[in-house]
Each structure stands twice: as structure tokens, then as C-alpha cells.
Amino acid sequence: MKAGRIHAYHEPITIDDIEEPKIDSETDVIVKIGGAGVCRTDLHIVDGIWKDALGNPSLPYTIGHENAGWIEAVGSGVKDLHKGDPVILHPLMSCGICPACRAGQDMHCTHSHFPGLDGTDGGYAEYLKTSVRAVIPLAPGTDPVPLAPFADAGITAYHAVKKLVPLTVPGTFVVVIGIGGLGHFAVQILRALTPATIIAVDTQKQRLQFAEEIGAHYTVLAGADGGVSGVRSVAKDGVNIVLDFVGEYQTPQAAIAMLAKGGTYSVVGYGGSVNVPTLEFVNREINIVGNLVGTYNELAELMELNRQGKVKITATQFPLQDAPRVMQMLDRGEIMGRAVLVP
Known part of the structure; x- marks a missing residue:
């Protein structure tokens, strides 16, 4: 599959051909990416600003932490999600058992993974593997593509x-x-x-x-x-x-x-x-x-406000292959609202 990956800091990402992710755990979920938001944090990742804070992740990896799409495959322990369901993903893969998770503060999870930031492959790709704990179902028939930036910016x-x-x-x-x-x-x-x-x-x-x-x-x-x-x-x-x-x-x-x-x-x-x-x-x-990123429940609440028409997104869609150019546009302040990459 095609994926936008960082190979070196201070260098533009490249669009590579890599293997599709596979189910390894009963709680794994693979999502067919409909849209991946382009965030200023992605620029900071490329500039190495987050490198030390994230434990100096191994390169290369796929960036992109604002993701929405459709369920492609699920692990044996996932019962309520089915192929083709539209979903948006909380950016953090949390453990569910640490004190922060049990308090509902999953963005402070002490055993988390952050696809697109910490070396775990993110959503500038055709498919993304995440955890069932990160998946928020959308109403049947919802187009998830323009909604991706709600997953972090929102x-x-x-x-x-x-x-x-x-x-x-x-x-x-x-x-x-x-x-x-x-x-x-x-x-x-x-x-x-x-x-x-x-x-x-x-x-x-x-x-x-x-x-x-x-x-x-x-x-x-x-x-x-x-x-x-x-x-x-x-x-x-x-x-x-x-x-x-x-x-x-x-x-x-x-x-x-x-x-x-x-x-x-x-x-x-x-x-x-x-x-x-x-x-x-x-x-x-x-x-x-x-302020850090919001919680899983807050994303669910925000999507309800969106469903009610009270909070809308202004987003421009670009093909995934244009990711390096779109990141440059964002850096120059040429994006109004948000940019979304479409595989």
C-alpha cells in the first residue's frame, strides 16, 4: 500500500510502498483510511521537535494522527464493529487499565501508543492498525472523509x-x-x-x-x-x-x-x-x-455536536500522493481551515 513516511528529520516525507498492516491481537482493528488530517504537529515531527519527548522513535514510520474511514478487519475479541462501518479514531491507543484510563483521562495513559507520532505507523496511508479502544462508530451512511481533523484538532x-x-x-x-x-x-x-x-x-x-x-x-x-x-x-x-x-x-x-x-x-x-x-x-x-488532546468521550461528544450541525469543519481534500506539497502549503499558511489527505 502507499504511505507517507518520515525517513529523516528536516527532510520532506516520501510516499512509499509498504506492506498492509495485519491483525496481531484480539483487540486489533484495521481501518481503511478515508481521510487523514494534516496537522501542524506533523510539521513539528518532521522538524524533530517531538523527537526527545517521544523517546527518539525509530525511523522510518508513517505519520498522520487525525484519521477516519471504514472498518476493514477486526480481531477475534472485537464484537460490535463490522467491515464497512464508518468510524473516526481517537488518536491514542490506550491500555484501559492504568489509573489515568480508569479515571477517563485516557490521553494521560501511561502505557499508550500514539500512531503517527511515537514511531507507531499512522494514517497517511491506505490502511491503519489501531486498537478497538480508539474506535468511535459514526452513524450509518456517514461520510468519514471530511471528518478526520475532528480526531485531533477538533x-x-x-x-x-x-x-x-x-x-x-x-x-x-x-x-x-x-x-x-x-x-x-x-x-x-x-x-x-x-x-x-x-x-x-x-x-x-x-x-x-x-x-x-x-x-x-x-x-x-x-x-x-x-x-x-x-x-x-x-x-x-x-x-x-x-x-x-x-x-x-x-x-x-x-x-x-x-x-x-x-x-x-x-x-x-x-x-x-x-x-x-x-x-x-x-x-x-x-x-x-x-491543554493536551481530548479524551475518547470528548471526541464522541464532539461528533454529536457535529451531527447536530453545531460544529462544522472547513476542510480541503487532497490526494495522499500530494502529502509533501500539502505540508509545505500548511507551513506557508495557505490552508484555510484544515487539509485532509485521501488515499
Whole structure:
């Protein structure tokens, strides 16, 4: 089968011919990939940013961690999935027995595998092997192809917003920095789950227009100050929450400057640093929250919001063979919403 694989860091992936995966365990599931989302994390993998955090995985391997498709084959212990069923996959293969899994925090599983990241083959391919614990069935007849980015971008945004729901009341101001693959989900999820007033911040006017179309109440073009003055013109005393889907360049500093006293800075994007004097935390009682990918149950909840038409995806489809070019397009900021590779 065809697969997009990383052979060396700082080099483009290549489309290779490799063997199809086979059932090895009673809980294995093989999925015929319908769509694989192209994520900025894939760019970071190629750049080696995740190498040490993931235990220096052996190369080559197939990347791609946002996957949806149809059941192709199942192990003997899998009873409720059948060939042809449409599914979306939680990105993590969790063990189900560690304390984190038993608490429902499967993204913190201590014995997990992360296809597409940690050396386990991912979904830039015609077929993917995963665990039954990662499979979320979709309604019969659902086209899974455009839904793939919900599997990481979608649930990461959902996870971050859901944690903030108790902090939002009518009159709450929430800033969303970065209206890209994750940010465009966050705007819609905020509208679905909270009464907050949403301020979208981005460096591109086209993305801000997009933010208005999907539910943002105000938009601010990030200038030399990262959008601080524009946000403060809407909320002069500062905002209650900033969701940062960039997390590098000047956004952490700008986010802190946007906050009102008692505000919360929720970090989703990464790559930069938060450099704040400790007196700022004390005097302004600022909270900083980090966010990882969401849980299996959160992905199921998000797919229900999608079924209800409350959270939609904007995605452009490309053939799998174009994966190296599409990754370059993403790196240059040329993808609106999300890109999906179709084998």
C-alpha cells in the first residue's frame, strides 16, 4: 500500500510502498483510511521537535494522527464493529487499565501508543492498525472523509473549551488567538457550549472574515502589539479568558496583556515561552492552563455536536500522493481551515 513516511528529520516525507498492516491481537482493528488530517504537529515531527519527548522513535514510520474511514478487519475479541462501518479514531491507543484510563483521562495513559507520532505507523496511508479502544462508530451512511481533523484538532479545541465552561457567564469575554485548524473549531464550540462574547485575533484579514462567518462577535487584526490594543478597545478592562492556538512568537506575552484581573490564559499552541514576572501572577491573580488532546468521550461528544450541525469543519481534500506539497502549503499558511489527505 502507499504511505507517507518520515525517513529523516528536516527532510520532506516520501510516499512509499509498504506492506498492509495485519491483525496481531484480539483487540486489533484495521481501518481503511478515508481521510487523514494534516496537522501542524506533523510539521513539528518532521522538524524533530517531538523527537526527545517521544523517546527518539525509530525511523522510518508513517505519520498522520487525525484519521477516519471504514472498518476493514477486526480481531477475534472485537464484537460490535463490522467491515464497512464508518468510524473516526481517537488518536491514542490506550491500555484501559492504568489509573489515568480508569479515571477517563485516557490521553494521560501511561502505557499508550500514539500512531503517527511515537514511531507507531499512522494514517497517511491506505490502511491503519489501531486498537478497538480508539474506535468511535459514526452513524450509518456517514461520510468519514471530511471528518478526520475532528480526531485531533477538533477534540483538542473541545477539550480546552470544555475546561473553561465553568468560568463563562453572560458578559464573559473570550479571545481566540489564531483562526486556523484548531481555532475555527474553538469559535464554534464556544458558541455551542457557552454564553461568552468571542473576540477572534489573527494576522490575516481573510481568517478574521472566516471567524465572523462561523460565529465570532468581534475580530481584531494582530498588529505590532499582537492585537492587545484592539482587544482592549472592545474590553477596556481586559478579557476573562484567552485561548491561544499559536503559542509562539509574541502571542504568550500579548495574551497576558489582554487579560483582566483574575483572568485565565489557556495555552494550546506551543513552541514559544511564557515569560511573566511572578508578581504579575500574584497581583493580577492570573491563571495559566495547558491543554493536551481530548479524551475518547470528548471526541464522541464532539461528533454529536457535529451531527447536530453545531460544529462544522472547513476542510480541503487532497490526494495522499500530494502529502509533501500539502505540508509545505500548511507551513506557508495557505490552508484555510484544515487539509485532509485521501488515499
